[in-house]
Amino acid sequence: MNTLTLTKKLVNLPSWVGNNSDEVAVGKFIEIYFRKYLPGINLTRQYLPGGKRFNLMASPPGAKLLIVGHLDTVPPQPAWKSDPFKPIVNGGKLIGLGTADMKGSLAAFLSALTNVCTRINPFGLALLFYCDEEYNFQGMKTFVSDAPVVKPGLILSLDGKPFLGSGCRGLIEISGAVYGLSGPSAKPYSGVNVIDQFVLSALNLKSRLSNFVDPLLGPTTTNLAYLQGGYLVSNKSKNEFGKIGNIIPDYAQFLLEIRPSMSSVNAKFVTKLLTRICKINSLKIQELNVKFDYSPWIPDYNSPLSKKLQDAVASASSTTSTANLFFSGFIDTALLNQIFPDVPKFVFGAGGANQHSAEEYVTVGNLKLTEQVYSNILTSFL
Known part of the structure; x- marks a missing residue:
């Protein structure tokens, strides 16, 4: 299943929170995907307060890299002209709710991981697919409060645009x-x-x-x-x-x-x-x-692992540019500072400029680029 097809399948599953909608269907889809294509990685559920919604985690001992990404989207806006849950490709753009934030990035990562795992042992990889990023951060707060056993050397969030970012205001x-x-x-x-x-x-x-x-x-x-x-x-x-x-x-x-x-x-x-x-x-x-x-998440571009990550990104995208963080929004990856204060944290994703907007889209080119970047990162760190 390629990245474009996988993104469409994720968009087909509404995962905004409210009016009997939530992230559960997307979580179950990912569980099925791992059982079929990535059986060597054991995902476990971490339930949020209330007992219905859940994060998905892989927490192997000795994990070097922690990848995090959220499962929810913002609600659909009345201004949508197309069906937000039936994505279409038009002019090199995949249009649908969550394509840019961040189901396109999630699909690119799953595709990259599936390909990399055919030749590399994935046991050095920890995963967190979590709920409620767009609302009250309950998924990330649950993960942090439960004191996870993983002790990664580097953290990468998939919730980004196609250039490397680190840090955000509080x-x-x-x-x-x-x-x-x-x-x-x-x-x-x-x-x-x-x-x-x-x-x-x-x-x-x-x-x-x-x-x-x-x-x-x-x-x-x-x-x-x-x-x-x-x-x-x-x-x-x-x-x-x-x-x-x-x-x-x-x-x-x-x-x-x-x-x-x-x-x-x-x-x-x-x-x-x-x-x-x-x-x-x-x-x-x-x-x-x-x-x-x-608190704000202070950027870290200078540690040896940070340099290694920048090299992995540059080898796929032919650029070493980093995100302009002036007037940045809050990214709940910053909450990981509470349990991993000294671990470098970065973001990279397929997202575009119109996330949260009607007719949200991700370019097909960015999906391909992001999959390649994720493949390079996984190959370098596992």
Whole structure:
């Protein structure tokens, strides 16, 4: 089964999370594939909380290389014109949900591994195919929390584009409630407009955090992702906002997302700074909830194993270019720093620029290139 055919079969299986959809069918497909084409590699299930969804792992003792890749996709968007689960080839592009992120990469790896295993012992290879990358990172968090027995010398994520990458900014997500002071709108000085003042506070926070800059990862950025405010109708109903024009709003709920490029910027630092800024602007934060608090993944291109990996990639792609990490998104491979802090980690995949978009596609050329790169990496490290 070639990479193109295998990608199509994976896309045929919806694996977005929600409305009775999840990654289970893709996981079962991979289990069947290994039993048929890769019987020498033993995959085991690692169940997520809830007992239905599962990661797939191969954890041989003495593994040198750990390959990781996720099984889920984002949900299909209404803007899709073609059927997102019936992929088609058009103009050298394979169009379908998950082709770029990252079922094309997964198919390329399975094809490469199948071919390499005809001549090389695979027992130096550890694998993790995991759930929930696009949502709440439950698959990777389950793997990390279960203290895996593998101790690899190098980690490669398949969740990338066709150039070598290492590192990403972190992720902090904070939600909460903030209070001002109500009063008649005809007398602005009689109260504290919580919406006006919190916007000023968020802009101040954004400005201060932008001074934390890493030379490879770029600046720390801040996104005020949600703000809902009005006058508080009742202390018993924190979600009921009054919408009368002649009252100064005194209550708001917010969501802030920060992408830190330096490890000194963490949730504790941000919440302390935000609280101080709000106090200066006559606001009082009553509730704070931290959903994510993940440090940046600092790139490593200089270790001997990193150099060896770069050579393996260059021999297939005729390039030594690496990813531009300025304004990078968060990659949950960074969570592996919690258990493998000193192990070099990289990403390489077939993904393109339009992942998560309607009419998502991967080029057939990138599928072939990625399969060859994976073959070179496996041959070099096993």
